[in-house]
Every structure is written in structure tokens, then in C-alpha cells.
Amino acid sequence: MTSSMIPGLWMIIASMLLPVIPNYFRQPAMLLSVFLSSLSLLNGFGTFLTWEILGFNLTLYHSDNLTLPFAIIFHLASLLVIIYGWHNKNLMENMATLAYAGSAIGALHAGDFFSLFIWWEATALTSVFIVLAGNTVSARNSAMRYLIIQVCSGVLLLIGASMMVYQTGNHELTKLDLSSNFGVFIFLAFGIKAAFPFLNGWLQDSYPESSPTGTVALSAFTTKLAIYALARTFPGTETLIWIGAIMTAFPVFFAVIENDLRRVLSFSLNNQLGFMVVGIGIGTELSLNGTVAHAFVHIIYKALLFMSMGAVLHRVGTTKASELGGLYKYMPLTTIFCIIGAMSISAFPLFSGFVAKSLIMSALGGQGLILIYFVLFFASAGVLEHSGIKIPYFAFFAHERKTKVKEAPINMLIAMGVAAFLCIGIGVYPKYLYSILPYSVNYQPYTIDHVISQLQLLVFAILAFLFLVKFKLYPSEIKSTVLNSDWFYRKMLPGIGKPLFQTLQKIIIKFYEVLSILFDLILGRSKKFANLSYIKVTTPGFAGLLMITILFIMLVLAVI
Amino acid sequence: MKNNNLKTYAKYFTQFIIAVAGLLLIIDFTIYRHAYFHLEEIIGFPAIFGFICFVFIVIVGKHLRKILMRKEDYYDK
Structure with missing residues (x-):
């Protein structure tokens, strides 16, 4: 029965049943649906479900070597989100989260542009309720803007797909390029969701407006679905190298001056997507592996960082850097988990970011793209600045705190603990991650050259931070709005x-x-x-x- | 008393980082690092690059505030 059931559909069905399930069984039911959906991971590769309608042959369930790693991490992220939100009694948010995750998983298995379009819109429509569940006036306004942008992306995808059918008679999810006009439409549709430069405003606008649990769910799926779609349809498109390089570099400056730490993380998310987009642009086996590996580990450590900030929001009521500080004493475990996430995203050796980013950097080096290589090198220092140092420093240290707060609830700690464990586990034993990548790899990230080079970069950047703080050159946090492309x-x-x-x-x-x-x-x-x-x-x-x-x-x- | 706590930690942390940084430079003198570009193979290059980039980002960010920073209720008006 499971074999022909679209993965993720179980989760959508469960989300519709949630209102009739008693309060205490909702989260277990959600977990059960994710488990049922994850059984599809054992199916192997191939096309399992097609549907002929109106003369179109829709491939509803197709799985191959690129789908698998994304499907694994999407299921894993769903589990983390549910455990993290165990205390959450907001029915609408629970339903939306489960349906959203299910739609994203469904989208991974679409084999043609029209089925992809349906799931593409489904993720947009479900996730807008997660933003709405932020339950403030600004969240509501933000949700409406979010909806408009996401639907724009969907409409562009539909236009592109229709033109493609009209011109070529084919609507399968195959490799495209930018020489055809429908290619451009589809590229833009993916570009909006992947938060390309100037198309990125929605991300930093809406993610920080959601509830503590909502942001964790949002951070995992939409953008990585776009990365998956780009990797499938536009590998080796040179434009992507440049777009990706700009994406890694420019959010760095915004993140330095942003006050809301969850918004800082949204900028950082944008910067991380840049690394993946560069990997897609290079288009070699090594670089595509790098992109997939980076998406995989990124979902975990970004979720971990958002979870730690969510815990802070849950307990303190704000994530504004100007009002935080000194939480290390009251939330020691959250502090430790946050630092693990921060070290992973900064790509310290023995943490998950290192083993993934090395693949992309090696691919760049192998291609001789010196300028892009150093832009990404520069961006690595930037990542350390905003996610590695700024987030833990302003939330948990900076100065002593006068009022007491409680440690995060146990379910949040468990979710963060699992994510932190995975961050270190993947960093220490990268071979398990490498074994699920689309192409077989024989890659050794832990060479002395790599490790020393990376450590030098990071340690001297930390030294620069200490130097700037010592001489009072580090900008203090100011309550403000930072202008962005929105x-x-x-x-x-x-x-x-x-x-x-x-x-x-x-x-x-x-x-x-x-x-x-x-x-x-x-x-x-x-x-x-x-x-x-x-x-x-x-x-x-x-x-x-x-x-x-x-x-x-x-x-x-x-x-x- | 409480205020000293964080300062002491910061002091230890600074000492630790300086020690590690020194150690990394010493190692760099003793081995030959293979890299994709000759520039990166210069002794201590990633260190200098990291330091300069970090300072650059922070200083540029600080000045960007003049252009990009608005009051908190900017969009509400």
C-alpha cells in the first residue's frame, strides 16, 4: 500500500484529521504520520505512480538519487519540528506545519512540472498559515505579503510549464537552460523561492514574524525545495555561480547591523543558500554533491539555531539583541546547543558545516574559479561573524542579566539535543552523509591543508572580533529596522x-x-x-x- | 562579584584564542599547505585574510547603517 502512496500524503491526511484528534494525541499522531510517510524511503529508485488526466501524463511519485537525500532530511526536519513544538496547542499552526512538511516532501517526488506546480502552491498556501500563527498585526501583514510573493512564484512556474508544453510538447522535470523563454520563467519561479538577490525580501520579512516553532518549520522546507528544483533543472548554469556568489556576500553586511536575532538568522539562511546555488552553477558531480550535502547539514544546523532563538523567544519574549544578553547562566543547555549550531554553520572542523562546505570549495578550486573562491572564502568569515559569534554572543553573553528566566522546556531541549548530536555526528563521521549523496564520492575533507587553512581563517576572525570589542569598535545593537529588498x-x-x-x-x-x-x-x-x-x-x-x-x-x- | 564572572571568562577565552592562533601560525611554518591557488599557500594567508575580512565586514556594516537603518516603526507609518 505504501509503495504507491505519494510520500508526504500521509502527513497531509493526518493534518486534516488533527481537529478530530484529542489534544493529547495530536503530536503523537503527527509523529506517526511522518513515520508512515518515511517508509517510502525504503522503496528505492524508480517511478511508482503516474496519472493520466486530460491527455497529460503526470508523474506523481518518482524517486532517484537526487530525491533521496532531500527526502531523508525533510522527514528528519519534520520530526525535529514536531518534537520541538510538542507544547504547542495551536491547532491551526500544527495542521499547517504538518501539511506544509508533507507538501514539501510530495514536491520532491514530483516527476513533471505540473505536479511540481501543485505541490509548489501547496507549500505556499500551507506555510502562509504558519506565518499567520505568529498572531500579531505585523505577522498578519507579513503573511499577506508572503502569500503574494509565493503565489507569484507559483504563477511564474505555471506560465513556464505551460509554455514549455506548448513549445516542446514535453513537461517532464528535465534539465533546462536559459536560452528558452520558458526556461527563464521557471528559473525566476525557483529564484523567488531560493531567495535570489533582490527577490529575497519575503524571507527576512516573514520568517522572524512567525511563532518560535513556526520559524523552525519555515526555515527547513521552502528554500531547500527551491534548491532541489534548481539542482534538478539548472545544473551547470553559469549564471548561478554569480548569483550564488552575490548571495553569499551581500546578506553578511545586513546581518551585522540587524537587531532582531531571528532576522539575523534569516539573512544567514540567505547567505547559506548562496553556497548551494554556487554548487549548482558549477554543475560537476563534486559540486552537486556539495550542494546536496550542504542543504542536508544546513537544514539541521539552521533549525538548531532557530530552535535556540525560539527557546529564547519562548522564555524571554523577544529576540532583539538590544534587549538580550547574559542568558548563559539561566539557559545553559540552550547556550551549549546554540554554540554547537554556531560552530557547525561556521564550518569548524569536526562539525557538520565543514564536511559539506569543503566539497563546494574543492569543486570551485578544481574549476580554477579564483574570484568566486575568494568571495566564498570571504563569506565564510561573514558566516562566522553573524551566525557564529553575533547570535550566541548577544543572546547569551554580552553582559550580565538581572532578571531570572527559566531554561527551555524539555521537549525543546530534546529537539535541540538531537539536532546538536547530528551536527557533531555528521562532522565526525562524514562517510554516512557522503554515502547518500547523488554521486559516489571518494572525498576526504580532513586533510591537514584543509583543516589548518579553515582553522586559521576562523581563529583569526575570532581574534579580530576580540580586538574590535576590546577597542570598542564593534557596533553596539540599536533598535532599528534595516532596509532590505522588500x-x-x-x-x-x-x-x-x-x-x-x-x-x-x-x-x-x-x-x-x-x-x-x-x-x-x-x-x-x-x-x-x-x-x-x-x-x-x-x-x-x-x-x-x-x-x-x-x-x-x-x-x-x-x-x- | 557577579559582573566579574563574565569578564573572567572573556579573559580566559581571549588567552585561549591567542594561544591557538599562535599555535596555528607555528604549524603553518613547519608544514607546506597544498591549496588550489598559490595565493592561499602563502604562510599565514588564511589567517590574515580572515582577520581583514572580519574587520572589513564590521566596519562596512557600521557605515551601511547610515544608509539602511531606519526607526523601528518605519514600515508602520
Whole structure:
């Protein structure tokens, strides 16, 4: 029975049943559904379920060497999220989380663009409820922006897929390039979810608005699904190397000055995606392995970092660096777990980040891409700055704390403990991770050259930090908003659009006034026509007019 | 009394890092590191690179505040 059941579908079914399950059995039921879904991992490779509909052959369940590592880590992340949120009684959030994880797993197994599109939208629609569950006014506003952006990505994917079918008659999930116009649409659709530069605003906008558990769930799936999709359809696209390099470097500066530590982690997430995108861009077996390995370990340590900040939020009520500090005394275990996550993301030898990032760096070195190599080297120092030092330092140290707080709840500690264990386990025994990668690897990360080089970079960067703190050059935390690419649609577009539309509206009203005077002149005393209240400009009417105009222009363009 | 705690830890930590940094440089003098680019093979290059990058990021970030930083309720208005 399981063999032809789409992985992840169990979780979606379970999420729909959650309302009728008594409160105390909800989390166990969620765990059970993840377990049932994970049985699909034993199925091996191949196509297990297709569906012929309207002349299309949809591949609903396909599994191969690229799917497997992502499927494993998505299931693992689901487990961590559920354990971490064991105390969470918010039904909507629980349902959304489970359905979201299920959709993401389903998406991994889609074999064509249309099934991928369905899951792609499913992840968007389910995850928006996780943002909504943040339950504040700003979370609600953020969720609406998030929804618009995510649906945009879905629509672009659908446009691309439709054009592809129209032009080639094929809609299978195969390798594409940017020379075809549908390739560009699909590339952009993936690019939005992978948070390419200037398409990244939604990520830093919405993730920190969610609840402590919500952010952990969000951080694991959407972006890594996009990485998977890019790795499947655009390996070896050179543009990606440059995009990825920019992605690794620019969020670093934003992370330095951001005050909300969960937003710092969102910038850091963006920077980590850059490493994976570079790996896809190179497109060799080694680099693709690097991308997959990096996505795998990244989900664990990023979840761990978000979990530790979630625990802080849960206990203290804020993650603003300017209001935290000195928590090491009250939350010692959370502190230790956070530091393990921080060391993993900074790629210290014997931690999981090291064994994955080395693959990408070696692939770059092997290709002789010296500029990109040093950009990534630079970004590694950046990672250490914002995730390795800033997060633990401002949350747990910085200065002594006066008010007492309790250690994180036991379920949070268990989830963090498991994640921390995996971070170290993978770092010490990388061969298990390497054995599930898409291509067989014979790679040794622990050479003396690598270890010394990396340690020098990290230790001297820490030294630089100590030096800056000592001479009071390190910027203190200030309550603030840092502008990001969401500024364009949150401030700039309304700033231009509102006056523009208001003027337009005024002109149209003027036009109707003139029209009514003309009517008056022509029709004389006929009050029925002279009183033109029924063609008054209303806001919905105006919006409708605009929509029709845009559609008309598109139609004209399409005909041309 | 309590305030001294964190300061003492910081002192130990600093000493530890300086010791490790020194040790890494000494090792670098004794072995030959193979790297993909000659630049990286220069003795102590990753160390200097790491140090400079870190300072660069922090200083540039500090100045970026002038352009990118707004009040906390910036978007609410």
C-alpha cells in the first residue's frame, strides 16, 4: 500500500484529521504520520505512480538519487519540528506545519512540472498559515505579503510549464537552460523561492514574524525545495555561480547591523543558500554533491539555531539583541546547543558545516574559479561573524542579566539535543552523509591543508572580533529596522503608485464631470441622465478598470 | 562579584584564542599547505585574510547603517 502512496500524503491526511484528534494525541499522531510517510524511503529508485488526466501524463511519485537525500532530511526536519513544538496547542499552526512538511516532501517526488506546480502552491498556501500563527498585526501583514510573493512564484512556474508544453510538447522535470523563454520563467519561479538577490525580501520579512516553532518549520522546507528544483533543472548554469556568489556576500553586511536575532538568522539562511546555488552553477558531480550535502547539514544546523532563538523567544519574549544578553547562566543547555549550531554553520572542523562546505570549495578550486573562491572564502568569515559569534554572543553573553528566566522546556531541549548530536555526528563521521549523496564520492575533507587553512581563517576572525570589542569598535545593537529588498514593494511602489493612481483617478473624475456637463447640454432637463451618479468612480470600479486595461495591453502584446 | 564572572571568562577565552592562533601560525611554518591557488599557500594567508575580512565586514556594516537603518516603526507609518 505504501509503495504507491505519494510520500508526504500521509502527513497531509493526518493534518486534516488533527481537529478530530484529542489534544493529547495530536503530536503523537503527527509523529506517526511522518513515520508512515518515511517508509517510502525504503522503496528505492524508480517511478511508482503516474496519472493520466486530460491527455497529460503526470508523474506523481518518482524517486532517484537526487530525491533521496532531500527526502531523508525533510522527514528528519519534520520530526525535529514536531518534537520541538510538542507544547504547542495551536491547532491551526500544527495542521499547517504538518501539511506544509508533507507538501514539501510530495514536491520532491514530483516527476513533471505540473505536479511540481501543485505541490509548489501547496507549500505556499500551507506555510502562509504558519506565518499567520505568529498572531500579531505585523505577522498578519507579513503573511499577506508572503502569500503574494509565493503565489507569484507559483504563477511564474505555471506560465513556464505551460509554455514549455506548448513549445516542446514535453513537461517532464528535465534539465533546462536559459536560452528558452520558458526556461527563464521557471528559473525566476525557483529564484523567488531560493531567495535570489533582490527577490529575497519575503524571507527576512516573514520568517522572524512567525511563532518560535513556526520559524523552525519555515526555515527547513521552502528554500531547500527551491534548491532541489534548481539542482534538478539548472545544473551547470553559469549564471548561478554569480548569483550564488552575490548571495553569499551581500546578506553578511545586513546581518551585522540587524537587531532582531531571528532576522539575523534569516539573512544567514540567505547567505547559506548562496553556497548551494554556487554548487549548482558549477554543475560537476563534486559540486552537486556539495550542494546536496550542504542543504542536508544546513537544514539541521539552521533549525538548531532557530530552535535556540525560539527557546529564547519562548522564555524571554523577544529576540532583539538590544534587549538580550547574559542568558548563559539561566539557559545553559540552550547556550551549549546554540554554540554547537554556531560552530557547525561556521564550518569548524569536526562539525557538520565543514564536511559539506569543503566539497563546494574543492569543486570551485578544481574549476580554477579564483574570484568566486575568494568571495566564498570571504563569506565564510561573514558566516562566522553573524551566525557564529553575533547570535550566541548577544543572546547569551554580552553582559550580565538581572532578571531570572527559566531554561527551555524539555521537549525543546530534546529537539535541540538531537539536532546538536547530528551536527557533531555528521562532522565526525562524514562517510554516512557522503554515502547518500547523488554521486559516489571518494572525498576526504580532513586533510591537514584543509583543516589548518579553515582553522586559521576562523581563529583569526575570532581574534579580530576580540580586538574590535576590546577597542570598542564593534557596533553596539540599536533598535532599528534595516532596509532590505522588500523596501521596493513596501515603500517605493506605494510611494510612487499612490500619487500616480490618485492623479489618474482625479483625471477620470474630471472626465466624467465634463461628460456629465455635455450630457446635460444635450439632454437638457432630463434629470434621469443628467444625474450621472451611476457612473461615479468607485475604488472597486477603478481597480476593475485597471485590471481590464492591463489584460487588454497583455492581449495586444500577445497578438503582436 | 557577579559582573566579574563574565569578564573572567572573556579573559580566559581571549588567552585561549591567542594561544591557538599562535599555535596555528607555528604549524603553518613547519608544514607546506597544498591549496588550489598559490595565493592561499602563502604562510599565514588564511589567517590574515580572515582577520581583514572580519574587520572589513564590521566596519562596512557600521557605515551601511547610515544608509539602511531606519526607526523601528518605519514600515508602520
